[in-house]
Amino acid sequence: MNARLKEQYQLDSLLLGLENEILKLDDAEILSEEANLFAHIEDIRALVNSNVRVYLDIEDSSSTLPTEDMSSDFEQKQLESLVVPNNPKERRKLLETLVSSQTNMPLQFRMAFSAKNEPTEPEVDAMIARLIRLGILKNDDTDE
Amino acid sequence: MAVVNRKIASQQEIAYALRNLTDADLRRLERIARFRIIGLNDLDWQDLLHDAVARLLDGTRRWPKDIPLVVFLRETMRSIVSEHWRRKKNTPVLSEAQLHRIDDTERHILENAPDTTTNPERQMLASETLAKIEKVFQGDPEAMRVILGMAVGKSPNEIQKEAQMSSKRYATTQRRIRRKLAREFADRRVTK
Numbered sequence: 001m002n003a004r005l006k007e008q009y010q011l012d013s014l015l016l017g018l019e020n021e022i023l024k025l026d027d028a029e030i031l032s033e034e035a036n037l038f039a040h041i042e043d044i045r046a047l048v049n050s051n052v053r054v055y056l057d058i059e060d061s062s063s064t065l066p067t068e069d070m071s072s073d074f075e076q077k078q079l080e081s082l083v084v085p086n087n088p089k090e091r092r093k094l095l096e097t098l099v100s101s102q103t104n105m106p107l108q109f110r111m112a113f114s115a116k117n118e119p120t121e122p123e124v125d126a127m128i129a130r131l132i133r134l135g136i137l138k139n140d141d142t143d144e
Numbered sequence: 145m146a147v148v149n150r151k152i153a154s155q156q157e158i159a160y161a162l163r164n165l166t167d168a169d170l171r172r173l174e175r176i177a178r179f180r181i182i183g184l185n186d187l188d189w190q191d192l193l194h195d196a197v198a199r200l201l202d203g204t205r206r207w208p209k210d211i212p213l214v215v216f217l218r219e220t221m222r223s224i225v226s227e228h229w230r231r232k233k234n235t236p237v238l239s240e241a242q243l244h245r246i247d248d249t250e251r252h253i254l255e256n257a258p259d260t261t262t263n264p265e266r267q268m269l270a271s272e273t274l275a276k277i278e279k280v281f282q283g284d285p286e287a288m289r290v291i292l293g294m295a296v297g298k299s300p301n302e303i304q305k306e307a308q309m310s311s312k313r314y315a316t317t318q319r320r321i322r323r324k325l326a327r328e329f330a331d332r333r334v335t336k
Contacts, residue, residue, distance in 0.1 A: 011183060019179055047194055
């Protein structure tokens with residue numbers, strides 16, 4: 001193993017070790033460590049819940065759980081009505097539009113359409129499939 | 145190895161479990177995400193955590209319910225970083241088999257699987273990051289002993305034994321390491 005590769009593994013091991021220590025800390029201790037260096041808990045909760053809200057809104061419309069931020073409801077309703085076209089070029093265009101206009105698109109999607117990257121057709125289809133599984137998009141059942 | 149039938153959480157169960165994460169768990173996830181992006185200059189912790197949650201909810205990653213959600217999200221973030229490198233350069237990535245290899249005696253599903261994604265840029269960044277960490281702790285030999293032990297995969301018990309440290313002293317040193325690293329890497333600006 002060359003020295004550089006060894007260093008890569010060492011860094012990964014070090015990060016794992018640090019993460020394990022974080023996992024082992026009791027609640028009081030982790031919450032007491034210099035909060036000024038980290039994000040507000042409510043901001044982290046909002047980050048996590050931004051995904052959860054999309055899922056719950058779609059899958060469980062009868063849910064009585066409160067949603068803290070209703071501002072994206074209109075945007076979400078618009079997304080729910082989107083249907084995936086059969087034409088590959090149109091699918092790519094739809095995905096590109098979603099990635100550029102929606103703030104809650106996964107990182108992987110944004111990277112796929114970054115300046116240096118142009119996703120292949122199978123990659124576009126995989127991303128579309130993921131959005132369908134999430135319930136954000138619907139398949140077009142009509143023939144071309 | 146015995147085959148274990150694991151109960152996989154439904155998407156609904158995942159959604160409710162995420163909603164019910166405690167403040168401490170959310171802080172753990174933030175801290176882990178911040179650690180995992182150390183050495184990377186084009187990924188921020190919010191993106192990493194956001195994407196890990198999305199992958200659980202959309203079924204890309206299947207959560208066995210006997211593994212704590214925070215632990216599973218940690219492993220998901222680790223795999224996302226691996227994938228991130230693959231996308232940057234067309235290099236090998238952790239396989240699905242590696243990602244889901246579960247030892248029934250071990251709760252951590254990826255702990256023993258090496259991150260095989262590699263390319264010269266990544267190796268260089270790892271080298272620079274380790275050098276930076278070494279510089280941060282150059283006046284703290286006790287912290288360096290712990291860091292070097294973790295870097296070669298030693299357990300806390302092994303490190304304490306070799307460094308002749310009490311568990312209390314080890315915990316204090318770990319706390320110091322966390323604090324210094326958090327300060328050192330807190331202000332990193334992301335270049336996209």
